[in-house]
Every structure is written in C-alpha cells, then in structure tokens.
Amino acid sequence: xxxxxxxxxxxxxxxxxxxxxxxxxxxxxxxxxxxxxxxxxxxxxxxxxxxxxxxxxxxxxxxxxxxxxxxxxxxxxxxxxxxxxxxxxxxxxxxxxxxxxxxxxxxxxxxxxxxxxxxxxxxxxxxxxxxxxxxxxxxxxxxxxxxxxxxxxxxxxxxxxxxxxxxxxxxxxxxxxxxxxxxxxxxxxxxxxxxxxxx
Amino acid sequence: xxxxxxxxxxxxxxxxxxxxxxxxxxxxxxxxxxxxxxxxxxxxxxxxxxxxxxxxxxxxxxxxxxxxxxxxxxxxxxxxxxxxxxxxxxxxxxxxxxxxxxxxxxxxxxxxxxxxxxxxxxxxxxxxxxxxxxxxxxxxxxxxxxxxxxxxxxxxxxxxxxxxxxxxxxxxxxxxxxxxxxxxxxxxxxxxxxxxxxx
DNA sequence: GGTAACTACAACGTTGCCGTTGGATTAGAG
DNA sequence: CTCTAATCCAACGGCAACGTTGTAGTTACC
Numbered sequence: 001x002x003x004x005x006x007x008x009x010x011x012x013x014x015x016x017x018x019x020x021x022x023x024x025x026x027x028x029x030x031x032x033x034x035x036x037x038x039x040x041x042x043x044x045x046x047x048x049x050x051x052x053x054x055x056x057x058x059x060x061x062x063x064x065x066x067x068x069x070x071x072x073x074x075x076x077x078x079x080x081x082x083x084x085x086x087x088x089x090x091x092x093x094x095x096x097x098x099x100x101x102x103x104x105x106x107x108x109x110x111x112x113x114x115x116x117x118x119x120x121x122x123x124x125x126x127x128x129x130x131x132x133x134x135x136x137x138x139x140x141x142x143x144x145x146x147x148x149x150x151x152x153x154x155x156x157x158x159x160x161x162x163x164x165x166x167x168x169x170x171x172x173x174x175x176x177x178x179x180x181x182x183x184x185x186x187x188x189x190x191x192x193x194x195x196x197x198x199x
Numbered sequence: 200x201x202x203x204x205x206x207x208x209x210x211x212x213x214x215x216x217x218x219x220x221x222x223x224x225x226x227x228x229x230x231x232x233x234x235x236x237x238x239x240x241x242x243x244x245x246x247x248x249x250x251x252x253x254x255x256x257x258x259x260x261x262x263x264x265x266x267x268x269x270x271x272x273x274x275x276x277x278x279x280x281x282x283x284x285x286x287x288x289x290x291x292x293x294x295x296x297x298x299x300x301x302x303x304x305x306x307x308x309x310x311x312x313x314x315x316x317x318x319x320x321x322x323x324x325x326x327x328x329x330x331x332x333x334x335x336x337x338x339x340x341x342x343x344x345x346x347x348x349x350x351x352x353x354x355x356x357x358x359x360x361x362x363x364x365x366x367x368x369x370x371x372x373x374x375x376x377x378x379x380x381x382x383x384x385x386x387x388x389x390x391x392x393x394x395x396x397x398x
Numbered sequence: 399g400g401t402a403a404c405t406a407c408a409a410c411g412t413t414g415c416c417g418t419t420g421g422a423t424t425a426g427a428g
Numbered sequence: 429c430t431c432t433a434a435t436c437c438a439a440c441g442g443c444a445a446c447g448t449t450g451t452a453g454t455t456a457c458c
Binding site for chain 3 (some may be wrong): 429430431432433434435436437438439440441442443444445446447448449450451452453454455456457458
Binding site for chain 2 (some may be wrong): 403404405406408409
C-alpha cells in the first residue's frame with residue numbers, strides 16, 4: 001500500500017475535530033484522537049505539535065470551510081433573511097463549528113488565526129454599513145452589533161441546547177423542528193434588520 | 200471563635216463559582232477551589248460530594264439568583280425592551296452565570312435541576328403567548344423561540360467574546376461600550392417582538 | 399468535665415494524561 | 429538491492445488531579 005501522508009494528516013484532523021467539538025480542549029485526550037483515527041498517537045505530535053496547536057489548526061480549518069460555504073449575498077444584504085437562513089443551515093449541518101467557537105471563547109485565550117478573522121469580520125461589518133447607507137437595512141442599529149447578532153441567530157441554538165430543550169421540549173434533530181427554527185431565524189433577521197414597513 | 204458552618208459552606212461555594220465559571224468543570228480543580236476559599240479541600244467533599252455535584256449546586260444557586268433578581272414585568276411584557284435590558288444588566292454584572300450555562304450546555308449531560316428550570320421557562324413562554332394574544336407582542340413569531348432569543352440577546356455577548364472583540368475592537372468592560380450594548384439589546388428586542396408600527 | 403461535632407493538616411493510593419523515545423516494520427525511490 | 433522515510437508499537441518519566449483517610453486540635457453542649 002502506498003504512503004498516504006496527506007490522508008493520514010486528514011484522518012487525524014477529522015478525528016481531532018470530532019473529539020474537540022465533543023469534549024473541548026480539556027476533555028479531549030490525544031490518545032483518543034489517535035484511536036478514533038486508527039493511527040498511532042505519535043503521528044499526532046509529528047504532524048501537529050502539541051494539543052493546543054492541534055486545536056487551533058482544527059478551528060482554523062472549520063472557519064475556512066464556513067467562509068467558503070456561506071458566501072455573503074451579492075445583492076447587498078437586502079435579502080438578509082436568507083443570508084441568516086443559510087448561515088443557520090450551515091451550523092445545523094456542521095454543529096462542530098459552533099461548539100469549537102464556544103470552547104475557544106470560554107477558554108479565554110487569544111483567538112486562533114486572529115488577524116485573518118478580524119479582517120473577515122471587518123469586511124462583513126463594512127458590508128452591513130454599506131447596505132444601511134443604501135437603505136436596504138435599517139440604520140437604526142449599529143452595523144457591528146447587527147452583524148454580531150445575525151451570527152448569534154444562527155449559532156445560539158447550539159450554545160444553549162439545554163434551554164432549547166427545556167423551552168420547547170422538542171428534539172433539535174427532528175427535521176420539522178429544524179425547518180421551523182430556520183423559518184424563525186429568517187423572519188427574526190428580517191424584523192431586526194429591514195427598515196420598518198408599513199403595517 | 201464560633202463555628203460558622205454556613206459561612207464555610209458559603210465561602211466554598213463562592214470560590215467554586217468563580218473557578219467553575221472561569222475554567223469550566225474540566226479545567227477546575229478541587230484543590231484550587233479550596234485554596235481560593237482558604238479552607239481545606241476535605242471540607243469540600245464533606246459538604247458537596249464530588250466535583251459534579253458541586254458544579255450542579257453552584258449552577259442551581261446562580262439560576263435562583265437570576266430568577267430572584269430579574270422578575271418578569273408586571274405589565275404583560277409590552278415593555279419587552281426594558282425586560283431584555285434588565286436581563287442584559289444582570290448578565291453584565293454577573294458574567295459567571297452565562298459562562299456556567301455555556302459550560303453546562305457544552306458538557307451535554309442532563310441539565311441540573313431540570314424540573315424546576317423547565318417549569319420556570321414554560322411559565323415564561325406562557326407569559327409571552329399571553330402577551331401575543333393581548334396584542335402587546337407580535338404574533339408573527341413562536342413564543343418559545345421568541346423567549347429563547349430574548350435570553351440570547353442578553354447572553355450571546357458572553358458566549359462569543361472573541362467575536363465581539365474582533366468585530367468591534369472594543370473593550371467589553373468599558374462603561375460606554377456597555378451602555379451602547381444595552382441600548383442595542385433594548386432596541387433589538389423591541390424590533391423583534393413588538394407589533395409593527397406605522398412607519 | 400465529658401462527649402460529639404466541626405475543622406485543619408498532611409499524606410496517601412490510584413488513575414489518567416501529556417509528550418517523548420527507541421526500536422521494529424513497511425513501503426517507495428534511485 | 430539499498431537507502432530513506434513513513435508508520436507502528438510499547439513503554440516510559442513526569443506530573444497533576446480525584447477522592448480518602450488518619451490524626452490532632454477546637455468548639456459547642458449536656
């Protein structure tokens with residue numbers, strides 16, 4: 001069988017993603033990551049260094065995937081509901097990302113890949129501000145906070161799964177429930193961000 | 200000096216609250232809790248059992264404090280903006296609670312004190328539904344989701360502190376920044392939940 | 399004064415994880 | 429075939445955490 005170092009690397013990182021998302025940086029063990037990947041633990045250290053570096057590497061990858069999958073709408077955010085809906089879809093399909101972000105936030109250290117991410121968010125804020133100037137979005141709210149909140153609309157469900165269960169009593173994995181949540185996210189984003197319409 | 204078993208208990212729990220909020224259930228050590236409280240570790244086990252029980256006890260207490268401090272408005276939620284604002288104030292003044300809730304959510308086990316909390320939330324949802332029937336709130340949105348989102352409005356800042364820093368570049372502890380955030384929360388809640396007004 | 403409860407202190411056994419190492423296998427490249 | 433590089437395997441040292449225990453001192457209460 002041929003050497004497949006890229007495959008080895010990929011399998012390790014996939015396993016690390018699952019484990020980190022599930023158990024967090026503290027609760028995850030390097031041994032279990034290696035076992036899940038079916039690869040010797042020693043490979044982890046050769047490829048990724050220590051646990052912290054591995055976590056950052058995992059998070060960076062997942063953020064890149066999100067950015068690639070959920071492109072901002074070309075029409076200047078006037079369809080902000082759908083944009084929020086698509087962000088929600090991504091998080092629903094990839095719940096690991098939200099969890100990784102929450103672990104990172106709770107850990108409290110400096111964010112991984114901070115420079116790139118900051119630039120990415122600043123671009124988003126500028127797009128929101130531009131849409132406000134065009135009248136596509138309400139100028140009643142600060143664009144940075146608005147962008148922050150739209151992200152929250154999509155991710156908050158994963159941040160407090162206990163609350164959703166206690167509040168609604170419904171299974172988050174039920175397809176109907178997911179559809180309802182998505183519709184809510186879309187409408188909430190519209191109510192928040194669109195200029196008031198005539199009643 | 201007189202025995203002060205209640206004081207000992209309280210000091211231990213306060214120390215545990217700080218440590219758990221900061222480092223999470225995994226990152227917290229019983230030894231450090233005892234050191235912070237200035238009380239021998241062995242007392243922890245006599246009073247609270249193992250680490251998991253202590254965490255649940257801490258969380259239960261903090262939730263009770265929130266419920267006692269932020270009472271639902273008597274006027275049937277037509278002033279939902281202020282209600283959201285007061286919830287925000289509480290979380291801003293007691294950031295431990297949000298962090299404890301996030302740790303709990305990420306851990307994934309069954310929520311501490313589930314029965315009481317479920318009942319508490321169900322009451323909230325009924326209040327929202329009643330306000331919708333009265334026309335004080337829009338009936339465009341599911342009351343459970345709406346309640347969930349209003350909580351999120353107040354807590355999301357603490358869930359993703361990296362994002363707020365990268366998006367706005369501002370210090371969350373700056374008083375002016377806090378005032379702005381509060382105003383945003385109030386307006387966002389109103390835009391979300393109040394019936395459309397004539398433009 | 400004697401007894402029971404509370405507390406302090408220190409050390410313990412056990413367990414588990416991190417990150418490393420040395421050597422044995424396996425596969426490709428010249 | 430030989431040399432190099434990737435992988436596996438097993439074990440290691442070091443450390444820190446959990447939860448317990450035994451002993452000694454302190455306070456309340458009868």
